[in-house]
Amino acid sequence: MDIREFAKSVKTGVEKEVDLQKLRYQISCKKREIEALFADAGRTAAGAVAEGGDLYEALKAPLAAVSDAQSELAALEKELSRLLGRKCCPACGTWLEKDERFCHSCGKKMPQDEKEDA
Numbered sequence: 001m002d003i004r005e006f007a008k009s010v011k012t013g014v015e016k017e018v019d020l021q022k023l024r025y026q027i028s029c030k031k032r033e034i035e036a037l038f039a040d041a042g043r044t045a046a047g048a049v050a051e052g053g054d055l056y057e058a059l060k061a062p063l064a065a066v067s068d069a070q071s072e073l074a075a076l077e078k079e080l081s082r083l084l085g086r087k088c089c090p091a092c093g094t095w096l097e098k099d100e101r102f103c104h105s106c107g108k109k110m111p112q113d114e115k116e117d118a
Contacts, residue, residue, distance in 0.1 A: 016083070023080050030073045037066045 001009075041062035048058035081087055086095050087110065094105040101110055 020080070020083060023076060023083065027073065027076045027080065030069060030076060034066060034069045034073065037062065037069055041066060 041059055044058050044062050045055060047053075048055050077088065081095070085098055087098055087100075088095055089103040089106060089108060089110065091108040092103060092106040094103055096103060096110065101112075102108065103110065
């Protein structure tokens, strides 16, 4: 391997690591956002109860925002697992290698990707 090939491989590795760190940061920020949204929902619920208002109506919008943020978080985590070549057990949340068919933590059978079934 000559110096140009070596430099190119180092650059590629560094770029991938930068992308991973950016994604991890976005995930961390999204988790904090979700915590704040839940706290806001709690304050909204307390206010609605104190005022004798309709709790369901008061929580509809805040909980919709939580749901949206959770969907965004799931998409970020899916992208991270794709970049890392891993998958997450849907039952217990343990990170597994993509080729594992059963979770080594809880024993649940892992769903197979459509590509693997073909």
